[in-house]
Amino acid sequence: QVRLVHSGAEVKEPGASVKVSCKASGYTFTNYYMHWVRQAPGQGLEWMGMINPNGGGTSYAQKFQGRLTMTRDTSTSTVYMELSSLISEDTAVYYCARDRHYAAPFYLDYWGQGTLVTISS
Amino acid sequence: DIQMTQSPSSLSASVGDRVTITCRASQSIANYLNWYQRKPGKAPNLLILAASSLQSGVPSRFSGSGSGTDFTLTINNLQPEDFATYYCQQSYGVPWTFGQGTKVEIK
Numbered sequence: 001q002v003r004l005v006h007s008g009a010e011v012k013e014p015g016a017s018v019k020v021s022c023k024a025s026g027y028t029f030t031n032y033y034m035h036w037v038r039q040a041p042g043q044g045l046e047w048m049g050m051i052n053p054n055g056g057g058t059s060y061a062q063k064f065q066g067r068l069t070m071t072r073d074t075s076t077s078t079v080y081m082e083l084s085s086l087i088s089e090d091t092a093v094y095y096c097a098r099d100r101h102y103a104a105p106f107y108l109d110y111w112g113q114g115t116l117v118t119i120s121s
Numbered sequence: 122d123i124q125m126t127q128s129p130s131s132l133s134a135s136v137g138d139r140v141t142i143t144c145r146a147s148q149s150i151a152n153y154l155n156w157y158q159r160k161p162g163k164a165p166n167l168l169i170l171a172a173s174s175l176q177s178g179v180p181s182r183f184s185g186s187g188s189g190t191d192f193t194l195t196i197n198n199l200q201p202e203d204f205a206t207y208y209c210q211q212s213y214g215v216p217w218t219f220g221q222g223t224k225v226e227i228k
Contacts, residue, residue, distance in 0.1 A: 035217070037165075037219075044221045044222045045157075045222070059215050062122075062216070095165070099212075105155075105170055105171035105174075105212065107170040108167060108210075
């Protein structure tokens with residue numbers, strides 16, 4: 001069965017960076033893009049970007065350009081999301097979710113359990 | 122960016138009711154519209170893809186319709202487990218964007 005397993009919760013100080021991992025299993029890792037979506041407390045879902053595990057190409061929301069980096073390790077079927085220059089508004093649950101991006105329609109059919117990132121001094 | 126606007130932002134309904142949630146895109150997105158259900162403490166769950174296709178395993182009381190800019194999610198015979206927040210999401214253009222959510226509460 002498809003599983004996306006996140007790394008554990010993080011507490012970071014403002015200005016620091018955080019790197020969250022998402023380990024995939026149960027399918028061919030390179031056949032599906034991986035997206036990152038976050039939800040801040042009391043807010044809606046926010047798309048951050050996506051990575052093509054087959055080659056590593058990325059696309060990020062303009063809002064996060066310059067401080068968001070998505071990478072992957074095909075040997076362990078793991079994708080990583082690193083967000084730098086953290087501010088309190090980055091406190092959120094961060095989700096990875098996969099997308100069969102090679103043919104329309106595009107949708108997020110499996111999601112990880114999420115990683116809570118708390119920014120606090 | 123394509124803006125997605127859902128209405129209402131919240132509603133109260135009873136078990137057995139029919140519920141309709143609408144989603145409007147700021148430009149035409151053809152049928153690149155998905156619906157997700159989110160319950161507290163859980164990851165979002167895909168309900169409807171490509172505007173009207175029911176995701177495998179999702180009960181048939183959920184249905185979606187629309188194309189272009191206007192879309193609808195309908196829940197027939199509302200069940201206790203359906204009380205949750207629902208989000209539309211467009212995958213027509215990058216960045217992908219979500220509606221602000223519709224919270225379905227128990228009346």
